[in-house]
Amino acid sequence: MSRNAIQWHQKPGFPDTHYVDTSIYTSEELFREEQVKVFGKCWIIACHESELPNAFDYRTFQHPAGVPLIVVRGEDMKVRAFYNICPHRGNTLLYDPVGNAKRITCIFHAWSFDTKGSCTDISRGKEGYQERFKCEDAGLREVKASIGYGGFVWVNTDDESGSLQEYIGDALGMLEEHMNMPLEVFHYHKAVVDTNYKLWHDTNSEFYHDYMHYFNRITGMLQPGYFDRKYTGYPNGHASVGSMSVRYDKYEGSKNRSVGWPGLAPGGWILIDIFPGMTYNLRTSVLRMDTAIPLGPNKVVIEFRGLGLKSDTPAERAERIRDHNTIWGPFGRNLHEDLLGVHGQGIAMREGTDSKWVIHGREENMTIHDEGGMRHFYAEWSRRMGRKAYDPFGTNPGASPAPAKKLATA
Amino acid sequence: MIPKQSIDELIYRSCMRLDAKDFSGFLELCDPAFRYSVTAFSPEIRKEMIWLEHDKAGLKLLFDNLPRHNSDHSPITRHVTVYTVEREGDAGNARVVSGLQVFKTALDGGETTLFAVGKLYDTVKLDGGTPLLVDRNVRLDTRMLGIGYHIPF
Structure with missing residues (x-):
């Protein structure tokens, strides 16, 4: 039997955990909030280590929290991640998705940075800034980066986040023996x-x-x-x-x-x-x-x-x-x-x-x-x-018909 | 000697038959030793990629299985321009390079959008009475194909 408008909008006869309001898929407001509260706090895969085999190899990544990132392997072979934003005039530092750069030099005014994010040169710096602003003041914004779980390069834009290991926990245990090469x-x-x-x-x-x-x-x-x-x-x-x-x-x-x-x-x-x-x-x-x-x-x-x-x-x-x-x-x-x-x-x-x-x-x-x-x-x-997926805006009043069963956790 | 026009028409006909989903008709234009591939270069991982690779039997199986799958039914149109035809000395083959653009037309309303660009690198067998495809490499410049497609280009 088909349903009328009232019936169509009635809450499903399940526990509140067993359905969601489709506004969680369509709301611009929720999307902006997700960028901050979800993507801005979680560890995210930016690339794989095999995409950066050599010192100075880099990869750009559009982080889902919104920030453009550079992932780069340093001379010390450590992989680090920085905002792909020049601290001078906000320009994109690296345009290609991949490359090799001993120095990251902004094409706009030729400010240069090394693969540890330190500013190494401000063009005509002394002439323009005298002693008021130096390379020490112009480092790149670094974000956390960690390699693991199959050699993927994970990044986290939250300086206060826990470690990647804490984030993953035992979730990838079933794959561990299959990814140890x-x-x-x-x-x-x-x-x-x-x-x-x-x-x-x-x-x-x-x-x-x-x-x-x-x-x-x-x-x-x-x-x-x-x-x-x-x-x-x-x-x-x-x-x-x-x-x-x-x-x-x-x-x-x-x-x-x-x-x-x-x-x-x-x-x-x-x-x-x-x-x-x-x-x-x-x-x-x-x-x-x-x-x-x-x-x-x-x-x-x-x-x-x-x-x-x-x-x-x-x-x-x-x-x-x-x-x-x-x-x-x-x-x-x-x-x-x-x-x-x-x-x-x-x-x-x-x-x-x-x-x-x-x-x-x-x-x-x-x-x-x-x-x-x-x-x-x-x-x-x-x-x-901090919102209910079944009622993200508090506009779906009504009691749940039954308590929800929980998913068995490892 | 098989004239260039016949070689050109083989390339064009192969695309027309695929556009029409006349898959058996397309395979009739292929030698039993036919090989088909779709390839692209990924600057992101700095690697050559093979996206599809079949012999004639494998391609026939793919075509035969199409009705069993859920697919985007929007028709595509292959626009091809034969650029060069180079005959190979004694081998009785010709190497043909063609420009390729693939357009997709929505079923609802008929809006047409560019789907992909690339080139066709074909090897054509000339030592029979009729030219036949023995190898086709669809070399794609476009690497973002949206939700993808089940029918080879």
Whole structure:
């Protein structure tokens, strides 16, 4: 039976933890607040260490809190991160996404900085500033940087934040043995999608949408063990999904796989979501990393990386690339479907469409089609934002019908 | 000798058939040894990337599986200009370089937007009576393809 306007807006008959108000995906006000309270406080992956192999290599990164960053490997081989903003007239210091610079020199007025962020030269400094302003006053703004968990370069713009290790905790324990060797990025592309970043992370946090993927239905959902995979929640909003044996041989054209991944059982699949928008996805012979960088409430750029082992032979690397492209490349079978899904959500949830609720109500003992992974995310989101995901503006009065079950935590 | 016009028309026809989703018709233009790839260079990771790579059988499988997948059904149009045709001495092949632009037209309203630019690097077999594609490398300059696409360019 269809519903009228009143019924459409009525709160779903679930505990408050089991649905969200769609304004959390559309509100400009909430997006600006997320930049400060979520992205400005969390550790975020900026790049991978293999993208900075040599001293003075740099990489630029548009941090989701809004600040443009430079990630650079110093002469001492330490990786540091700075605002990509000249302290003089606010110009961009490094324009290219990647390069090698012994000195970072602003093209505007030629102020120079070293890879430790110290200002090394102010053009005609004494003539213009006399003794009133010196290089010591003009260092770059440094932000915390740390390498870890598969060799990724993490940054945190909050000077008061805890360590990366404190932030991750045990969340990546399932992957530790699979990432204790040097890795290398072999695939990188970005996608800009008119949708909210949380919807992309949601897609990475629930497997019920395997109905959308012919590949996953045929190789996973229809195979033994699929429904035994379980979600585990960790502090700070991270969550993992246990492995299963994916039957790649069931998809025509995807039969011959031999390289695999160290320690991962054939057909194994481990997925770990890191709050607020990063996902480790290890299956077949490839580790995929998604990094969601919101550009607005209804626009996100997603960085996709595919990684193999640094020690790969050319033949091994070629097979990893083939495995990656089958489902995850820009022409891959699954990635396009996932992006199509969140693109559709972005259309349906635009401001003014009268979308109201998104339901996270499935309970299946935290197994694969349970929506506890998303509930775990929104519990953390609500804690950091100081707002209820089901009622972010306090405009949805009404009692909850039942107390919420908590996600089992490790 | 197979005239240049026949080589040009092979390139153009291959794109027209893909535009029309006439996949079997496209494969008829390909030699049994046909290889297809989409590649791009990533300045971000300073690496050559392969985004798709298939032999003729693999490409046929990809086409055959398309109806089983959920896809963006917006049609695309490949605009190609053959730049150069270089015949290879005794090999009976020609190397063809073409400019490529791919446009996407929305089903709802029919708005057309530029989807991708790049080049086609084709090898054409000339030693039969009819020119056939033996290798196609779609070399993309565009690396941001939005939500992506299931049908090769």
